[in-house]
Amino acid sequence: GEKVEQHESTLxxxxxxxxVINCTYTDTASSxxxxxxxxxGKGLHFxxxxxxxxxxxxxxxxxxxxxxxAKRFSLHITATQPEDSAIYFCAASPRNAGAxxxxxxxxxxxxxx
Amino acid sequence: xxxxxxxxxxxVAVTGGKVTLSCNQTNNHNNMYWYRQDxxxxxxxxxxxxGAGSTEKGDIPDGYKASRPSQENFSLIxxxxxxxxxxxxxxxxxxxxxxxxxxxxxxxxxxxxx
Numbered sequence: 001g002e003k004v005e006q007h008e009s010t011l012x013x014x015x016x017x018x019x020v021i022n023c024t025y026t027d028t029a030s031s032x033x034x035x036x037x038x039x040x041g042k043g044l045h046f047x048x049x050x051x052x053x054x055x056x057x058x059x060x061x062x063x064x065x066x067x068x069x070a071k072r073f074s075l076h077i078t079a080t081q082p083e084d085s086a087i088y089f090c091a092a093s094p095r096n097a098g099a100x101x102x103x104x105x106x107x108x109x110x111x112x113x
Numbered sequence: 114x115x116x117x118x119x120x121x122x123x124x125v126a127v128t129g130g131k132v133t134l135s136c137n138q139t140n141n142h143n144n145m146y147w148y149r150q151d152x153x154x155x156x157x158x159x160x161x162x163x164g165a166g167s168t169e170k171g172d173i174p175d176g177y178k179a180s181r182p183s184q185e186n187f188s189l190i191x192x193x194x195x196x197x198x199x200x201x202x203x204x205x206x207x208x209x210x211x212x213x214x215x216x217x218x219x220x221x222x223x224x225x226x227x
Contacts, residue, residue, distance in 0.1 A: 089156065099214040
């Protein structure tokens with residue numbers, strides 16, 4: 001089955017700098033790649049996604065890049081703010097997988113003042 | 114706003130005891146999911162459901178059962194709890210509309226098995 005690896009378990013950046021979180025996946029059939037954010041003591045909530053028919057998507061300060069050849073995707077958070085501090089999870093879903101997601105291990109992002 | 118609630122929020126159980134975790138969603142989503150979250154493992158899928166009466170095994174189903182008696186409710190059952198099942202459990206709901214598989218998560222249940 002699909003395996004998703006999240007390369008950075010922790011990441012610390014200065015406020016205003018950019019943060020980049022990288023993930024790789026194994027199943028070439030995967031076609032949907034969402035990102036979730038988990039704040040302390042809470043459940044996950046969706047932040048942005050990308051599908052395999054595009055290689056870049058932006059939503060305000062969030063940019064997702066997808067490299068299908070390398071089976072790699074990344075989340076870029078620009079102009080980071082203290083409220084961006086959280087755990088971020090990448091996930092992948094193969095086409096026709098019944099909307100099942102396979103998650104990476106999570107990256108704890110800390111934005112320093 | 115999508116709403117997924119879980120009960121209890123915290124639970125302490127004894128080894129060998131039965132534990133039932135409950136989840137309710139008001140999103141009218143067909144799909145519901147149970148995950149556990151452990152440090153270093155991210156979220157791992159235990160069971161999921163496509164609708165009332167259906168349950169499917171996820172990636173780590175051993176030691177767990179699931180029940181979906183209605184569109185709104187999805188339960189996770191540990192018949193004989195073990196300390197290795199100490200974890201934080203999340204329920205989620207979602208629908209694969211147009212290929213999109215966004216899931217909406219509950220706040221989690223922290224389970225400790227002594």
